[in-house]
Amino acid sequence: MKKQWYKDMVFYQIWPRSFKDGNGDGMGDLLGVYEKLDYIKSLGCDGIWFSPLYPSPGVDCGYDISDYMDIAQEFGGMDAFKKMLDGAHGRGMKVIMDLVVNHTSTQHEWFQKSRQRIDPYTDYYIWRPAKPNGKLPNNWDSLFEGKAWAWDEVRQEYYMHLFAIEQADLNMDNPLVREEVKKILRYWLDLGVDGFREDVITFISKPEGLPDDRLMPASKGIFMFNHGPHLHEYLEEFKRDVFSKYDCMILAEAPLVTPKKALEYIDEGNAPVLDMMIQFATQEADSFMTDYIHMPFNLRKLKRTYTKWQTELDGKGWNMLYIENHDHPRMVSRYGSEKFQKESAKMLAASYLFQKGTPFIYQGQEIGMTNWYPSDPEMYEDVQTRWQYFNVATKRSPEKRLQRLWHGSRDAARTPVQWDGGENAGFTTGKPWFYINENYKHINVADQEKDEHSVLNFYRRAVQLRKELSCVRHGNYQEYGKLSGTCYTYSREDENQKILVVCAFCEKQQKWKVPAGFDLDAAELVLRNYEKVDPSVLKPYETRVYLWKK
Ligand code: GLC
Ligand code: CA
Numbered sequence: 001m002k003k004q005w006y007k008d009m010v011f012y013q014i015w016p017r018s019f020k021d022g023n024g025d026g027m028g029d030l031l032g033v034y035e036k037l038d039y040i041k042s043l044g045c046d047g048i049w050f051s052p053l054y055p056s057p058g059v060d061c062g063y064d065i066s067d068y069m070d071i072a073q074e075f076g077g078m079d080a081f082k083k084m085l086d087g088a089h090g091r092g093m094k095v096i097m098d099l100v101v102n103h104t105s106t107q108h109e110w111f112q113k114s115r116q117r118i119d120p121y122t123d124y125y126i127w128r129p130a131k132p133n134g135k136l137p138n139n140w141d142s143l144f145e146g147k148a149w150a151w152d153e154v155r156q157e158y159y160m161h162l163f164a165i166e167q168a169d170l171n172m173d174n175p176l177v178r179e180e181v182k183k184i185l186r187y188w189l190d191l192g193v194d195g196f197r198e199d200v201i202t203f204i205s206k207p208e209g210l211p212d213d214r215l216m217p218a219s220k221g222i223f224m225f226n227h228g229p230h231l232h233e234y235l236e237e238f239k240r241d242v243f244s245k246y247d248c249m250i251l252a253e254a255p256l257v258t259p260k261k262a263l264e265y266i267d268e269g270n271a272p273v274l275d276m277m278i279q280f281a282t283q284e285a286d287s288f289m290t291d292y293i294h295m296p297f298n299l300r301k302l303k304r305t306y307t308k309w310q311t312e313l314d315g316k317g318w319n320m321l322y323i324e325n326h327d328h329p330r331m332v333s334r335y336g337s338e339k340f341q342k343e344s345a346k347m348l349a350a351s352y353l354f355q356k357g358t359p360f361i362y363q364g365q366e367i368g369m370t371n372w373y374p375s376d377p378e379m380y381e382d383v384q385t386r387w388q389y390f391n392v393a394t395k396r397s398p399e400k401r402l403q404r405l406w407h408g409s410r411d412a413a414r415t416p417v418q419w420d421g422g423e424n425a426g427f428t429t430g431k432p433w434f435y436i437n438e439n440y441k442h443i444n445v446a447d448q449e450k451d452e453h454s455v456l457n458f459y460r461r462a463v464q465l466r467k468e469l470s471c472v473r474h475g476n477y478q479e480y481g482k483l484s485g486t487c488y489t490y491s492r493e494d495e496n497q498k499i500l501v502v503c504a505f506c507e508k509q510q511k512w513k514v515p516a517g518f519d520l521d522a523a524e525l526v527l528r529n530y531e532k533v534d535p536s537v538l539k540p541y542e543t544r545v546y547l548w549k550k
């Protein structure tokens with residue numbers, strides 16, 4: 001029987017460049033992480049997911065890997081990694097790595113040899129000759145910049161890149177490539193890591209013949225390569241040959257996945273090939289398809305998605321829970337309110353931390369960090385963001401185009417963690433590699449440590465409560481007041497206890513009536529974000545958790 005330790009855990013996601021600089025060169029690193037292990041533990045987190053730490057030219061901030069078997073010098077190299085890993089394990093924490101094998105950096109040795117047709121690397125990537133009519137091999141788009149094909153002068157052929165031009169897609173149909181992947185997996189598992197977060201893993205199997213997508217341009221080609229013909233088979237192979245031999249956890253990033261589709265991979269009763277998947281649907285309550293197409297926040301849409309995932313997986317599959325990561329702007333600025341930063345950050349925490357699944361907290365989320373609004377598009381670092389500004393919607397005014405980035409850019413969540421109100425927000429003693437959000441003087445860890453009512457201490461209490469209550473792990477999920485566009489209410493119940501979680505997603509005060517069947521007089525109010533509570537009224541972004549013991 002596989003141990004399922006991840007079901008009892010809360011994970012913390014580290015995006016290494018911006019977490020904490022330990023050596024004063026301005027870039028976050030593993031020395032910085034090592035210093036902060038007790039802090040992470042103090043949140044009640046017992047696992048860490050690291051965004052890529054490997055050597056990389058940094059075109060996509062580490063998601064373009066040039067060596068899978070090493071740790072980048074800028075993060076402290078292998079020694080710093082081992083020290084951090086021991087430190088984490090010593091505190092009873094698990095560590096999972098990012099596995100990015102849909103593509104490699106074009107600087108990777110495999111690509112450099114493949115472009116020269118040096119065996120065995122010749123067919124490691126997806127190469128196609130030019131067509132006599134001058135057209136590209138097919139009509140797919142890159143998700144980051146331009147079309148999905150780039151011309152290589154050395155090989156005199158096109159290679160596929162679903163992401164940046166410097167991220168060449170691997171040919172996973174080549175068994176030698178799959179052996180390389182397994183070598184990488186074994187290497188890190190033997191070193192002691194506890195699992196992987198698999199980057200866009202649902203894209204690794206491309207359809208035979210790479211046919212044109214007839215839904216272009218709207219679809220960008222994504223329906224052609226998402227959940228491709230051999231995906232399940234390759235995941236099964238990785239599981240059979242590697243994962244089944246270790247006590248590890250596998251979390252797969254899965255754009256567009258539905259609960260029904262997810263169950264093809266995570267149904268525990270049906271030889272699952274993955275443990276959990278990262279869905280995107282809960283990120284789409286204020287956007288359409290991508291964060292750049294911004295719409296007014298729609299709570300009903302969010303609630304439908306939450307409830308759909310909670311109920312359709314029930315009794316069959318387990319999943320991860322998150323509201324933030326390094327690919328989306330900050331939630332307080334999106335589903336919450338910067339005006340009610342403190343209240344809404346806490347409410348957002350309660351809205352997902354008591355659902356069934358394994359919660360992930362993204363660095364800075366625990367203090368309610370907000371979006372970053374640079375005055376000049378040149379200040380953006382992210383390759384995708386820059387393409388969006390300089391090549392998309394170019395007919396609009398510069399102001400409108402900049403606002404589009406404020407809503408859509410991932411860089412909003414990539415500014416350094418605000419540790420204190422001092423110079424560079426305590427992130428570095430040197431010159432920070434990136435801009436620091438100007439609000440660090442009033443949103444930072446040091447101040448919140450001292451304040452019993454801070455967002456930080458709310459997170460700690462919520463996580464602790466989650467761990468104490470058996471109903472949060474296994475209990476039944478039920479939603480109330482589905483039609484409300486301003487309030488999300490759900491309960492969790494098992495044989496020991498029942499909780500009711502109430503979340504006001506609104507700047508205005510609203511009336512509230514306890515759902516039928518709940519007796520507030522018999523309940524204990526175990527978590528709240530206002531000192532004084534009026535049972536019949538919800539204040540702006542108010543949240544409460546009531547507990548009934550049986
Ligand atoms: C995933 C990562 C993202 C990266 C992309 C390409 O979506 O989360 O940060 O840019 O894959 O690797
Ligand atoms: Ca550093």
